[in-house]
Amino acid sequence: MTNPSRSRPLPLFPLPTVLVPGASLGLRIFEPRYLDLVRECGRHQSGFGICLVIDGEAGGEAGAAAAYGTEALIEDFDTGDDGLLTLRVRGARRFHARQVRVRDNGLQMADVDWCEPDPVEPLRxxxxxxxxxxxxxxxxxxxxxxxxxxxxxxxxxxxxxxxxxxxxxxxxxxxxxxxxxxxxxxxxxxxxxxxxx
Missing domain, CATH: 1.10.4060 (LON domain-like fold)
Structure with missing residues (x-):
């Protein structure tokens, strides 16, 4: 069940992995479009979406991303020994991407419906x-x-x-x-x- 949202479009970071709610993930950022994504998230105090790459290359224009993904919230950042930006993100809300557009810099932006939060229910x-x-x-x-x-x-x-x-x-x-x-x-x-x- 999804909850329609008319909020700001969500930037997507397609990856060859699945981020689930509550999980932590380390990322190395080097492409200009994803550096822009991080700056934008910092400005708006917001997260971005991580979706599994279905085909094509991670982050590539040809890479089709799964329609369901997880919001990634930045918990920490640093510069690695190689000078690249490193992030530690945490999986938050699940979403369903309704429509995806690609900016001139190649960054994918999605209109999303947020999935309802999981109810706290005892194990069966x-x-x-x-x-x-x-x-x-x-x-x-x-x-x-x-x-x-x-x-x-x-x-x-x-x-x-x-x-x-x-x-x-x-x-x-x-x-x-x-x-x-x-x-x-x-x-x-x-x-x-x-x-x-």
């Missing part, structure tokens, strides 16, 4: 295995999500997004999960992706 009993799997993964890898685990391990949406982020899925599988609105249906799909025991 049939998804307990997924919560146990996530606990095991987080105990092994640690990090920021391990610290938040106790507060969120019974939240179906949070568990689903963390598994979508951390399991070794193909980009197409992750993209399919991104397009599912219902957190319980997302968990069902995650269960179906697990190898048979």
């Amino acid at each position: 009993p049939e998804h307990g295995l997924l919560a146990n799997l996530l606990q095991t993964v987080l105990e092994q890898v640690g990090g920021e999500h391990a610290k938040a685990m106790d507060a969120h391990i019974d939240d179906a949406a949070w568990v689903g997004w963390r598994l979508a982020e951390m399991l070794p899925l193909e980009d197409a599988q992750r993209q399919q999960l991104l397009q599912v609105d219902d957190p319980h249906e997302r968990m069902d799909r995650l269960l179906s992706l697990l190898p048979d025991a």
Whole structure:
């Protein structure tokens, strides 16, 4: 279910990866159009959209991007040893791009409908295995999500997004999960992706 938005068009950054809500991603920025994107986001205190490249090259004019993506909010930036701008972004709201235009500099701008936020709903009993799997993964890898685990391990949406982020899925599988609105249906799909025991 999407929520029509008449806000400012969202700049897109097509990538060969899927950003899910709550996940963190590091980026190196060197193309002028994406440097412009970062400046614009700074001016407007806004994010940009990350979409999976369906075909073509990442960021390239020929690269068709998936219609569903995730808003990326800039959390930190720096200059790398090579002099390139580096960003740390966090996945926020999901969106569906209705119409995409390309600026003269090659930057894609999309009119988007924002997807409804995930409801906070308890895990269903049939998804307990997924919560146990996530606990095991987080105990092994640690990090920021391990610290938040106790507060969120019974939240179906949070568990689903963390598994979508951390399991070794193909980009197409992750993209399919991104397009599912219902957190319980997302968990069902995650269960179906697990190898048979």
